[in-house]
Amino acid sequence: MKKFGLIGYPLGHSFSRNYFNNKFLEEAITDCTYSNFEIKSIDAITAILKDKELLGLNVTIPYKQAVIPFLHNLDEVVKITGACNCVHIAEQKLSGFNTDVTGFEKSLMEKWRPEDCRAIILGTGGSSKAVAYVLSKQGIEYLFVSRKPDGSPNCIKYEDLTEKLISEHSLIINCTPLGMHPEIDAFPPFPYRFLTREHYLFDLIYNPPKTLFLKKGEAAGARTKNGADMLKIQAEASWDIWNSGSGR
Numbered sequence: 472m473k474k475f476g477l478i479g480y481p482l483g484h485s486f487s488r489n490y491f492n493n494k495f496l497e498e499a500i501t502d503c504t505y506s507n508f509e510i511k512s513i514d515a516i517t518a519i520l521k522d523k524e525l526l527g528l529n530v531t532i533p534y535k536q537a538v539i540p541f542l543h544n545l546d547e548v549v550k551i552t553g554a555c556n557c558v559h560i561a562e563q564k565l566s567g568f569n570t571d572v573t574g575f576e577k578s579l580m581e582k583w584r585p586e587d588c589r590a591i592i593l594g595t596g597g598s599s600k601a602v603a604y605v606l607s608k609q610g611i612e613y614l615f616v617s618r619k620p621d622g623s624p625n626c627i628k629y630e631d632l633t634e635k636l637i638s639e640h641s642l643i644i645n646c647t648p649l650g651m652h653p654e655i656d657a658f659p660p661f662p663y664r665f666l667t668r669e670h671y672l673f674d675l676i677y678n679p680p681k682t683l684f685l686k687k688g689e690a691a692g693a694r695t696k697n698g699a700d701m702l703k704i705q706a707e708a709s710w711d712i713w714n715s716g717s718g719r
């Protein structure tokens with residue numbers, strides 16, 4: 472049996488296990504399993520790795536950074552973003568990848584082109600690093616917005632978001648968990664009154680499909696997209712990585 476799984480904590484409503492088990496059923500893949508490993512400390516990965524049939528792991532909150540010391544090889548994107556959400560196990564070696572980057576890039580570019588645009592990234596956590604990597608690659612300038620800016624010149628407070636700044640940044644990306652199930656009444660403290668039809672709002676959240684962040688954008692005439700496609704694309708990118716080598 473070829474085994475795959477997800478490490479994180481908590482994993483209550485994780486998307487990946489259902490996604491892969493449905494995929495195995497639909498595509499008649501009978502020699503693979505995908506399990507959740509809900510671990511309270513990253514050190515518990517050592518016991519999980521003792522299973523010689525385990526060929527790949529996805530990694531979610533809060534271990535995307537903490538898993539890195541356990542890896543033998545780091546993909547360039549992991550080195551730059553400092554975050555890993557996909558581990559391939561081959562010949563007893565663990566290689567780390569970041570398929571959030573692939574997911575965000577393909578999902579963003581499907582509906583949008585970077586012509587003369589600047590972006591605002593809300594939140595400075597793990598996913599914001601993947602988003603910033605893609606924007607840099609596409610040559611798009613961006614500003615981070617944080618509750619506690621780190622002092623770097625491209626990181627500001629929510630209170631600093633003026634009408635001028637918002638008119639100069641047409642792509643707004645929510646990388647905070649605000650609005651995610653079950654806290655669906657929450658939304659980032661962004662001055663939505665300055666949004667126009669020229670804006671494009673991308674929310675990494677996929678549950679609910681339409682967050683208040685996106686609804687407020689729609690109300691201003693902006694185009695919107697949620698994180699559902701990104702999630703599926705990152706899952707398929709993980710699958711491709713796990714199947715790209717000889718395995719363990």
Ligand SMILES: NC(=O)c1ccc[n+]([C@@H]2O[C@H](COP(=O)([O-])OP(=O)(O)OC[C@H]3O[C@@H](n4cnc5c(N)ncnc54)[C@H](OP(=O)(O)O)[C@@H]3O)[C@@H](O)[C@H]2O)c1
Nearest residue numbers: 594595596597598599617618646647648651675698701702
């Ligand atoms: N669709 C996908 O494939 C996909 C992939 C990855 C993540 N996601 C989603 O993206 C969201 C963020 O994930 P993540 O991994 O980046 O999480 P994270 O590492 O916990 O970072 C979230 C960031 O949001 C900001 N934040 C947190 N709580 C906040 C609050 N109460 N008010 C204002 N800002 C707050 C913080 O930035 P500051 O401290 O700087 O304010 C924090 O660093 C989650 O909803 C996750 O499910 C989706």
